[in-house]
Amino acid sequence: MRHVFSSLIVAGSLLLALPASAQTLLKFGAAQNSAGSLPLLVAQQKGLFAAEGLKMERLDFKGGAPAVQALAAGSIDICICAADHAVRLQERGLGGKVLVALADQHSYAIMAPAASKANSLRDLKGQKIGITSAGSLTDTTLRYAIKKLGLDPDKDFEILSIGTGGPMRAAVESGAVAAGLFSTPDIQANEARPGVYKIVDDFRKMPYAAQDLVVTDGWLKAHPNEAKAVARAVVKALKLIQTDRSALRAAVVEMFPSFDPALVDKVTTDVAAGYLSPDGKLNPESYKTLIEMMTIADPAMKKVPYDDIVALAYYPQ
Template structure:
């Protein structure tokens, strides 16, 4: 199987240069870093890859998977990847740190992160304040799952230091940590959340898979998964960025029309975490929280800034150019090119 993929990949790569030249791609071979590729949060990336949309645009991408979004971001900062498939709020944080990053195509309309408690270790849970002194599992410390925890804690009058944050990844390890009682609560995404719910190992506290609830939690539209990269990469490679955006917008539109059976056929078997029914439930829970067209909501950057500022006083006081953390110009062109996906 691997050899067949390798041969097919080699043939595709061999055919790329002339096609790429025709498209005027500055950098047809790129690396995208992602934190938890099996999650529905990143489903558009997987669909674009599996259905050959990136290749259709003349791209030869390597997608490298990390334990969480903060690790994927480190790969781009360190120069081992070109683009991050990750959470939108990192663009705000990076501008604050003096390393400007810009998001150019949206994958998620809402964060899709669920915070829930462990019924085994927190049978008497009543309010978020009960989490004081407890262990909370996140995909990776500093990732968007961690940001949501900090934000929900802040609204309940708790500081990030009032809890212990534990990195548990975004797959079977996260499920095992909850079931074994190693963590008292978890901030994670589907299919992990649906798997824990169905087995009775999770009591939901906050569910941002529901777009209206996400807007209530964050006080406005909170863009989630997106492709973002350092501003100089966009400046040097606008055609390459456009090609990536075209592929992602096509994937976004395909997902909105897809049924669970279509998704099961396309995603790798390992994504199902051993239970197709759970994966289907997770997809149906996530589908409406995914972007239909790759466009960022006008007030999304303000919402992300407020959420981060609520747990970082220095950032809250900063004067940032929020228009510089995203652009819709590539997604607009992609929608014009692929009006129906």
């Protein structure tokens, strides 16, 4: 009897040592620390990933180009970046797909020092403009906007890869560049400093697949269950944000702990005003604009049909 009792104690100890439920760790690579990642944080805070048996590890990159390079190399599972990169992956034969759409509107604006004489992109002709990285959404956007003016991005401007957030602010404020591209919440943080910045060109009301969960075909085929679980969790988070503003605000507070309450409220309001996808499905109109911008910026680019980009087979039914 004593032997049986001892065996039960040992067995019980082994059970206690095991995790209550094993979770699959997925690495998400973010193009930058921006509002596009907020739905993922909501999913994490509300236990939606945990309910699907998932654990998210978020890695920040200095722009979409290095993030998608990590995706193509298999260093991360999912890229939080513009659908541009899914198109580029298709061109490279890697079968890029949008698993879940996070944002339906563009997220960037060109900002310059408040004392700058430039009041438009045209006024910056002949000067240096900062982007996050070559091949990123900022690069495509700037080249598109310059060509729409009838100018040449390589001859009429000097485009420099700077990075995001702090490095971009340092470059603009030191005069290393005449202006730079910023996204939410950096735009709001800059505007909260009266007399320091002004917007020269604003792309934020443009329909655009600016933030999405981008994956490769190879990853989808190897991890179909995880892909469906991610889609379920993030779509639930996006729908929750539509009905519960406090859930979005809590995510803003956690992601940007240095923001004061007024700035948190401003970012929350701006993000909730049509920026995020309401249901996680890639908006055809946003994708149409994306293809238009990409082909104007790079006429040699192959146009990839909408149906070849969306991963609807993994979308929650």
